[in-house]
Every structure is written in C-alpha cells, then in structure tokens.
Amino acid sequence: MTKVLWKGNQAIAQAAINAGCKCYFGYPITPQSEIGEYMGDKMPELGRTFITAESELASISMVIGAGTTGTKAMTSSSSCGIALMQEAMSAMCCAEVPGVIVSVMRGGPGLGNIASAQGDYFQAVKGGGNGDYKVIVYSPATIQEAIDLMYRAFHVSMKYRNPVMLLADGILGQMMEPVEFGQYPYKDDDVSIWALSGAKGRTPRNIVSLHMADGELEKISDRIFEKYRIIAEKETIVDKFMTDDAELIVTAFGTTARIAKSAVKKARKAGMKVGLFRPVMLSPFPEKELFETAKSAQMILDIELNQGQMLLDVKASVFGACPVEFLGRSGGGLLTDTQMLEKITALYNKIGVKV
Amino acid sequence: MTGETLVYKRPETLIKDKGFTFCPGCGHGVVLKIIAELIDEFGIRENTIAISSVGCSIFLEKFYELDVAGASHGRSPCVATGIKRSLPDKFVFTYQGDGDAATIGFNETIHTACRGEKITTICINNTTFGMTGGQASATTLVGQVTTTTPRGRKAELTGYPLRVAETVANCEGAAYVARVAISSPKYIKQAKKAIRKAFEMQLKGLGYSFVEVIAACPTNWHMTPVECIDYIENTVEKVHKLGVFKDITEGENI
Numbered sequence: 001m002t003k004v005l006w007k008g009n010q011a012i013a014q015a016a017i018n019a020g021c022k023c024y025f026g027y028p029i030t031p032q033s034e035i036g037e038y039m040g041d042k043m044p045e046l047g048r049t050f051i052t053a054e055s056e057l058a059s060i061s062m063v064i065g066a067g068t069t070g071t072k073a074m075t076s077s078s079s080c081g082i083a084l085m086q087e088a089m090s091a092m093c094c095a096e097v098p099g100v101i102v103s104v105m106r107g108g109p110g111l112g113n114i115a116s117a118q119g120d121y122f123q124a125v126k127g128g129g130n131g132d133y134k135v136i137v138y139s140p141a142t143i144q145e146a147i148d149l150m151y152r153a154f155h156v157s158m159k160y161r162n163p164v165m166l167l168a169d170g171i172l173g174q175m176m177e178p179v180e181f182g183q184y185p186y187k188d189d190d191v192s193i194w195a196l197s198g199a200k201g202r203t204p205r206n207i208v209s210l211h212m213a214d215g216e217l218e219k220i221s222d223r224i225f226e227k228y229r230i231i232a233e234k235e236t237i238v239d240k241f242m243t244d245d246a247e248l249i250v251t252a253f254g255t256t257a258r259i260a261k262s263a264v265k266k267a268r269k270a271g272m273k274v275g276l277f278r279p280v281m282l283s284p285f286p287e288k289e290l291f292e293t294a295k296s297a298q299m300i301l302d303i304e305l306n307q308g309q310m311l312l313d314v315k316a317s318v319f320g321a322c323p324v325e326f327l328g329r330s331g332g333g334l335l336t337d338t339q340m341l342e343k344i345t346a347l348y349n350k351i352g353v354k355v
Numbered sequence: 356m357t358g359e360t361l362v363y364k365r366p367e368t369l370i371k372d373k374g375f376t377f378c379p380g381c382g383h384g385v386v387l388k389i390i391a392e393l394i395d396e397f398g399i400r401e402n403t404i405a406i407s408s409v410g411c412s413i414f415l416e417k418f419y420e421l422d423v424a425g426a427s428h429g430r431s432p433c434v435a436t437g438i439k440r441s442l443p444d445k446f447v448f449t450y451q452g453d454g455d456a457a458t459i460g461f462n463e464t465i466h467t468a469c470r471g472e473k474i475t476t477i478c479i480n481n482t483t484f485g486m487t488g489g490q491a492s493a494t495t496l497v498g499q500v501t502t503t504t505p506r507g508r509k510a511e512l513t514g515y516p517l518r519v520a521e522t523v524a525n526c527e528g529a530a531y532v533a534r535v536a537i538s539s540p541k542y543i544k545q546a547k548k549a550i551r552k553a554f555e556m557q558l559k560g561l562g563y564s565f566v567e568v569i570a571a572c573p574t575n576w577h578m579t580p581v582e583c584i585d586y587i588e589n590t591v592e593k594v595h596k597l598g599v600f601k602d603i604t605e606g607e608n609i
Contacts, residue, residue: 023440049440053433054466061430061463065406065437068424073437087427095425196422196438198445200401206416208407208425 003178008143008168009034011179012102015150016074017042019184021100023049023073025062027081030114031170032104035076056084060101064088067097068207070191072154076102078170079120080111083128089163090129093224094209096161100153101135103165104173107332115332116170118256121309124167125283132221134228136164136235137283141258143177149280155186156235160227161194167282169305171255171334228284237280238289242268246275247298248348251290251314253279256335260303263340270341272348282310290317298351300324303340305333366391368400368420375418380580382570383411385537386479387418389547390450393554394421403446404438406431408460410452411485429460432467435474446557448475454484457519458493464523464565471528471562475553478519478565480534480595481572489575493517496594501575516594520567524600530562532601536569536592538584549599561603569595 006014013035016024024039036052043050049066053059059075066073077085082103092099105120107113124137138153140146149166157164196205211217241261243249248267252260257278267274277293279286294300299322302311308326315324327343329335365371368391375384394400400420407415409428416423426434431449439447449456456464456478464476483501484490491501491508494516498507524532531553535546546568553564569591571583578586 023437025437051436051440051470054462057427057430058433058463058466061426061433062437062440064426064430065424065434065439066441067437068434069404069438069441071437071441073441088430091425091427196404196424197442198402198404199420199422204416204420204422206423206425208413208416208423210413210425 001180001182003180005176006143006179007034007174007176008146009104009173010038011143012146012150012166012168013038013042014181015147016100016154017046018181019072019151019154021048021072021074021154023062023066023071024075025051025053025059025073026075027053027056027059027077029078029081031106031173032076032078032102034173035102056081057088060085060088063099064092064097067092067099068196070195072158074100074102076104078104078106079108079123082120082123086128087130089127089135090131090133091209092163093133093135094131094220095207096224097163097207098157098161099163100157101163101165103167105167105169113332114170116255116305116334117330117332118169118254118305119309119330120167121282121304121306124165125285125313132225134283136160136162136231137167137281138164139167139253139280139282140172141254141278143172143175144179146172147179147181151184151186155188158188158191160231162227167254169255232284235281236284236286236289238286239278239280240293241276241278243275243277243293245273247273247351248301248344249293249297250274250276250301250303250344251310252276252303253282253310256303256305259335259337260340263337263344266337266341267344267348270345272344274344274348285313285317287317290314291319291321294318294321297322299347301327301344301347303327303335305335306330366395368394370418370420373418376414377411378574380571380573380583381411382479382481382537382568385543386477386546386568386570389543389550390477391419393547393551397554397558399446402444403448404442406435406438406447406449408449408451408455410455412450412452412455412479415450429455429463431455431460432463432472432474432476436467436470436472439472439474443473448477451476451478452485453478453480453482453494453519454492457517461493461517465526468523468526468529468563468565471530473557473560473562475557475564476566477550478567479570480519480567481570482516482591483572483575485572485575489572494519494595496591518595520565520600523565526563528563529565529601530556530603531564533599534567534569534595534597536587536597538569538571538587552602569597
C-alpha cells in the first residue's frame with residue numbers, strides 16, 4: 001500500500017469511518033472543525049448519521065444515546081468545547097457507555113487562542129466531571145499514529161464500555177503527513193449481551209447513572225476501578241527511545257514528544273546519554289513502566305506545552321527514584337528542539353555534580 | 356366465575372406488584388399509567404426504548420418493563436436522538452419535567468423539534484422543580500409562591516413563564532404538539548387521546564411529537580390534591596392554556 005498525504009483532522013475522521021463509526025455528533029470549534037466538515041460530507045453518503053448538534057452538551061449526549069445501543073459513535077471538539085462534555089463523560093463511566101471523543105487542544109485558559117497547546121492534559125486525564133471515574137486517553141505524536149489510535153479507541157471503548165479520548169493538538173490537526181490507513185485490525189465484542197434494543201424476549205435493561213439504593217454506587221465504583229486496573233495492565237502503550245543506558249530521560253507526550261525526540265537525537269550526537277519516555281496512553285497513566293525506566297536514570301526532564309500538568313503524574317510515578325525537572329511553555333507558543341537541547345545540556349552537566 | 360367481563364387490567368408495561376412512589380396527589384403516576392396503557396395497546400413494549408430525565412421523572416426503570424436509558428439534566432432528547440438514529444425502527448420516547456425540558460434543556464427540546472427527530476416527548480409541567488423541593492422553574496406563574504420566590508414570582512425581577520407547547524409548535528419539524536391536563540376524568544381521557552396521537556406520529560414516521568401535561572405537585576404547592584385541581588383549572592390553565600398547537604395531519608384520517 002502506498003502512502004498518501006493527509007491532513008490530520010481529515011485523517012482522524014477517515015480513520016473513524018474505517019473503524020465502523022456509525023454516528024458523528026459535533027459542534028464546530030477551531031482547530032478541529034475539519035473533522036465535522038469531513039464527516040458532514042462522507043457520513044450521509046455512507047448511509048450513516050451526521051448531526052451538527054446545538055452544543056457540545058448535546059453532541060456528547062447523542063453519543064451516549066448511540067452508545068447505549070452498542071452503536072459506534074463519536075464526537076470531536078477542542079478545549080472549551082470539551083469542558084462542556086465533562087458531566088456527560090462522568091455519566092458514561094458510571095453507566096458504562098462506550099463512545100469516542102476527539103480533543104484537538106488549543107490555547108487556554110478561557111477562550112484562549114487557536115494555537116497549539118497541551119494545557120488540556122488535566123482536563124483529559126483527570127477530567128472535570130464529578131465523582132470517581134477515568135476516561136481512557138490516547139495521545140498521538142504523528143498523523144499515522146492518530147489513525148492507528150482511532151482504530152484502537154473504538155475497539156477499546158466498545159470492549160470496556162468506557163469513553164475513550166484521542167488527545168491531539170492544533171499542530172497535529174492542521175498539518176499534513178504521508179500516511180497509510182490499512183484495515184481496521186480488531187475484532188469487536190458482541191454488544192447484544194448488554195445493549196438496549198427493546199426488551200424483546202428478555203428482561204428489560206437499563207443504562208442509567210443514578211443509583212440511590214444503599215451500597216449500589218459503591219459496588220459500581222469498585223467494579224469500574226477494577227476495570228481501570230485491568231486496562232492499565234493490558235492496554236498501556238509507551239514509546240521508549242534510547243532509554244536503556246540513559247542518564248537523563250525526557251518525558252513528553254504528543255507533538256512535544258516528537259520535537260523532544262529530535263532534541264534527544266542531537267544530545268546523543270553530542271555524546272550525552274539521553275533518552276525519551278513517551279506515554280502513548282495517558283490515562284490510566286503508565287506508572288509502573290515509568291518507574292521501572294526512571295530507576296536506572298539520574299534525572300528526568302519533563303517537557304510540556306503547559307505550566308506542568310503531566311509533570312504531576314511523572315513525579316508520582318518516579319516516586320523519588322531520581323530528581324524531576326521541568327521545561328514548559330504555555331499560551332500557544334512552541335518549544336524548539338534547540339531550546340530543549342539547551343535545557344537538556346544544562347541539566348546533563350549537573351548530573352553527578354555536587355552542589 | 357362465570358358472567359364476569361374483564362373491563363380493565365394492569366398494563367403489562369408496568370412492573371408487576373410495584374406501586375408508584377410519588378407523593379399523594381402527584382400527576383406523574385397518572386401519566387406514567389397512560390403511557391403504559393398505550394404501549395400495551397400499540398403492542399410495542401418489546402420495541403420501545405424510554406429515556407428517563409433528571410427530576411421526579413427519573414425512575415422509569417423502577418416502574419416500567421422497558422429498556423431505559425438515562426440522560427444528564429436536560430439532555431434526554433439528545434440521548435433519544437442518538438438512540439433513534441442508531442435504531443430507527445425502535446419506538447423512542449423521553450419522559451421529562453418542566454425543569455428538564457423547559458428550563459435547563461429547552462435548547463435541546465427546540466432543536467430536537469426543529470430537526471424533526473422521530474421521537475416523542477412527554478413533558479410533565481407542574482410549574483416547579485419538584486424533586487429538589489419546589490424551586491421556581493421557567494414555567495412558574497407570575498405571583499406563584501415557590502421556595503425561591505417566597506413572596507411570589509415577580510415579573511419585574513424574574514420575568515414571565517415560558518409557554519412551552521406554543522414555542523415548540525413553532526418549530527417546523529414538530530408534527531404534533533399539544534398541552535393537556537389530568538385534573539379530571541374528562542381531561543385524563545383527553546390526555547390519553549393526545550398522547551396516543553403523539554405516539555402515532557412517531558410510529559408513522561411523521562416527525563417530532565410533544566405533549567405537555569399540566570400536573571399537580573401538592574407537596575411543593577402546599578395544597579391538598581383537591582385544592583390543586585381547583586388551582587390548575589382556575590389559575591394554571593389561564594396561563595398554560597390547553598389545546599392542540601400543531602397537528603400536521605389535521606383533517607386527515609391517519
């Protein structure tokens with residue numbers, strides 16, 4: 001199969017179609033509007049559903065509706081729009097409703113700007129919804145990976161009946177790269193054992209998130225957190241680059257990790273033993289994998305396009321095995337590999353030096 | 356025994372041996388029973404998916420032998436949209452209150468009507484947020500005493516009640532819109548007729564159907580059920596007038 005040049009947002013949309021997404025519900029917001037535009041063009045032609053909803057509150061609730069019937073459905077949005085979906089994502093986790101959410105981050109807080117940023121790590125990974133729950137979050141660094149992770153997002157969402165988010169950013173959404181689509185590689189589970197379909201010849205089912213009976217909610221909470229433990233064990237993906245002998249390990253996700261990789265390569269050329277640890281699944285966070293990797297290093301440098309969000313998960317995972325430093329930039333500006341290399345070099349020279 | 360004729364039996368759509376858990380004199384039980392009877396009459400129990408909403412309207416799965424999906428506050432029509440678009444052959448209805456369909460979720464109600472989603476909404480309008488203890492909602496009458504308008508709703512401070520059915524009827528995608536009451540046996544019969552019509556609209560794929568039911572909330576109105584009937588007929592109905600506001604099949608024999 002030959003590679004073809006695709007824009008990130010459109011590739012994400014086509015990947016969803018290939019994954020068997022039957023319903024797209026969304027509300028326009030920069031920098032991800034091409035996803036909705038692409039779906040508005042393709043989905044009706046395929047006899048599938050496309051609706052521009054009245055708000056993000058509505059679009060995610062439409063995803064819930066489709067999800068309760070075991071139908072593959074998605075929405076996409078950006079920062080402030082994703083904020084409006086948080087209540088529903090909490091409800092989806094409680095009621096165990098599948099659905100895929102694409103979040104293409106822009107600058108924040110507030111309406112912020114439309115530049116690329118990573119300020120929505122907390123929003124995606126910790127969530128702003130109420131109660132104990134976790135959205136499963138994947139973070140692509142290339143458009144090819146965005147396609148592959150969209151396939152995985154639909155499969156994992158249906159398998160575990162939990163919302164799955166693809167957390168991209170403005171750069172990934174807007175840029176073009178050569179990609180290969182390939183076939184949807186997963187065999188999905190049978191939904192007929194749990195989905196709503198009208199109670200024909202069976203006991204009626206309900207998929208709701210209010211559980212008032214004594215002890216009922218606690219049971220659900222324990223069950224879904226057992227599920228998250230299994231997901232962490234079975235579904236975690238990390239990308240490690242030259243970490244085996246590294247004295248300094250850079251942690252970064254998404255687009256920033258891609259730039260960091262070239263900084264790491266330059267550092268290696270300059271004779272420094274530096275590696276890159278990139279969590280591809282951000283939630284549940286790959287704590288064990290990072291701890292094991294950090295044990296043999298002297299220092300961690302976490303780099304993000306925010307004021308230090310994944311940093312907290314990195315510190316918690318490293319758990320004092322070595323010091324953790326941070327390089328960040330917020331508000332829509334980028335960090336170049338040269339700026340990263342400067343910081344890496346300065347920190348590397350401090351390793352082993354007593355102050 | 357011979358010579359006995361069955362004139363009424365408990366609808367199969369209602370869970371056996373389970374009573375409603377609403378306050379005495381509340382309108383919900385009457386409407387839920389009408390819906391159950393109609394689902395039986397149409398023979399669609401095994402092809403129906405109901406959407407419960409936040410408020411006293413939430414406990415559908417406790418009373419109905421139906422598949423039920425829950426929704427966040429105000430989003431029942433969106434959940435219904437997702438279900439109906441996924442399974443167009445199913446009969447899909449939302450059961451909401453005025454706090455849900457007319458206050459927090461009115462945007463959703465209007466847009467669902469405009470899209471002409473082939474679903475049905477039954478909206479219980481008791482002019483108050485019942486479950487949270489009787490606060491003023493979008494449909495609260497001017498002068499009405501609630502826990503958030505203890506001296507009565509003042510128009511100069513909080514404006515005027517929303518006329519839900521009239522506004523929904525303005526949406527082109529709405530096929531049938533009516534406001535009914537259940538304060539007398541005659542009204543209950545009319546209400547059943549309207550809900551039957553609303554269900555038929557969906558079953559025939561004609562568009563969105565919406566029935567607003569004026570119902571009593573004796574607990575939060577601080578009235579006896581009998582006083583509520585008087586209040587509905589002499590006060591509430593002066594503002595929320597009964598009638599059919601839209602019927603695209605008017606004059607046709609559907």
